[in-house]
Amino acid sequence: MMKQLQRSLYFLLFVGILNTSVLPLSAQPLKNSKLNEKYVCTPCGQECDESLYDKGGKCTVCMMPLIKKSSVRFKDIDPAKLCNYIAEHPGVVLLDVRTKEEFEGRVKDDYGTLKNGINIPIQQLEKKIKTLNPFKQKEIIVYCSHSHRSPQAAYILNKNGFNKVINLAGGMSEMKDKRCLK
Numbered sequence: 001m002m003k004q005l006q007r008s009l010y011f012l013l014f015v016g017i018l019n020t021s022v023l024p025l026s027a028q029p030l031k032n033s034k035l036n037e038k039y040v041c042t043p044c045g046q047e048c049d050e051s052l053y054d055k056g057g058k059c060t061v062c063m064m065p066l067i068k069k070s071s072v073r074f075k076d077i078d079p080a081k082l083c084n085y086i087a088e089h090p091g092v093v094l095l096d097v098r099t100k101e102e103f104e105g106r107v108k109d110d111y112g113t114l115k116n117g118i119n120i121p122i123q124q125l126e127k128k129i130k131t132l133n134p135f136k137q138k139e140i141i142v143y144c145s146h147s148h149r150s151p152q153a154a155y156i157l158n159k160n161g162f163n164k165v166i167n168l169a170g171g172m173s174e175m176k177d178k179r180c181l182k
Ligand SMILES: [Zn+2]
Pocket: 041, 042, 044, 046, 048, 049, 059, 060, 061, 062, 063, 064
């Protein structure tokens, strides 16, 4: 919950920055719009994903390359809203990027998995990305246990041309509503 609260605060702060810095510039010629490009840490599922930078380089926290914010095109979904969302969007693809053992519940911390979830562990995602090609135009909800691996997976999907990607914020460990679990 603290993380979500923090995210909301960052978001408000971000909107504040938009209002004060981006809007006045947007009245200037288009060539200046590149100057507004913000950079973020390559999604790594840590707090540093929320930081904004004015230019490229490396994230000082996780040492991952900073990338253009516009290249990160996935959204988050609140675990409390997930089961309803799936019910209302029956075509949505559910991608579990945890290990096979976690997916099958053969681990000490068994958080369960989603009904109709498919499992591609994040370590194999780039290699197996072609198997997801039939779902390229569909919405894909990516999840793991604590939303550390799933943002990385969501970004891999974005890089490979999947544009309707949603990350389960907090991961399966935050799923209190069990209706859509297997
Ligand atoms: Zn980082």
